[in-house]
Amino acid sequence: MNYFLSEEQNMIVETAREIALKKILPVREKYDHEGIFPWDVVEALSEADMCGLYIPEQYGGFGGGVFELCLAVEELSKIDGGISLAMAATALGTFPILLHASEEQKQKYLPDIAAGKSIAAFGLTEANAGSDALGMRTTAVLDGDHYVLNGTKQWITNGENAQVYTVFAKTNPEKGARGISCFIVEKGTPGFTFGKHEDKMGIRASSTTELVFQDCRIPKSAILGREGMGSIVAINTLNYSRPGVGSQALGIAAGALDDAVKYSRERVQFGEAISSFQAIQHMLADMATEVEAARALLYATARTIDAGEKKFAKDSAMSKLYCSDVAMKVTVDALQVMGGYGYMKEYPMEKRMRDAKITQIYEGTNQIQRNEIALQLIKEAAS
Incomplete structure (x- = not known):
């Protein structure tokens, strides 16, 4: 296409x-x-x-x-x-x-x-504040010309390997969403250390680490925008970044499809390549159609964002949701095409399936994406 x-x-x-x-x-x-x-x-x-x-x-x-x-x-x-x-x-x-x-x-x-x-790394999630980001406990208290950060961020991608971190903290806990601010924190800042390095099911070549702040002093100039804008910064960022997760998921799915097609042409059973069996052909056809549909949605969303459209939250959520669901389905089906070989660590398909799963979870679970899509639909209908 x-x-x-x-x-x-x-x-x-x-x-x-x-x-x-x-x-x-x-x-x-x-x-x-x-x-x-x-x-x-x-x-x-x-x-x-x-x-x-x-x-x-x-x-x-x-x-x-x-x-x-x-x-x-x-x-x-x-x-x-x-x-x-x-x-x-x-x-x-x-x-x-x-x-x-x-x-x-x-x-x-x-x-x-x-x-x-x-x-860079994005420091939003905490142990008790995943989908409910407002539940974060990390605080930033103004002290003269500095903010003092205290708290722990969890499951942060790029973890200890980043040099620049955008970190969210409560500057005014009583104000709810309007009491959160975002700061740029540099690696090596006194009081900023790293905690547990996670042992994950998939995406294992990506570091996932706790960020620990203990009386970490950062200058007032490190704030993004102004105090209380953190929720807006987070929402805008995720609307821009979710197609990136979609593209990761799409790539995993497309790679799995390529491997499945190649394997089906090489694997001989009952005297012929399994690609000649209609059951396998239908699986491959469905996988290919789903990959192309995901790619069309993702590319349209990314181009909409780059064109300067103001309202794309629904499109962004849809692209992340659909591409990651396709990644999970296609990797499972591709593994089935490969049979026992697909199940073995000697072949990359089981890894693709492990990697695909996280795309349905991080940067907003797919249940949260569905909430966002429905909310935007209802707003559009009301207007």
């Missing part, structure tokens, strides 16, 4: 594919088993000027948008959905700066992120 990519966009796809095949494919099994963070892949992306695809040229980026980011993440995720997270999660941590930072803050942080010298 032709999605009418520009010459530059096709170049992004080709570059990401080359990095995936040369840098990710040889190490994906080892990195998954041992939980190794893919610094060598980050370096390769940096050398290819891929780290700043969504960052404006004035800050050293490519000058693209969400669509260009999605193209690259999808292609990397066809080979490994965990390793691709080094790029996707950095975008998540960077969007608050892109959307809400002062010019001075943008000049300070974006060039190094665009150059691949820094990676």
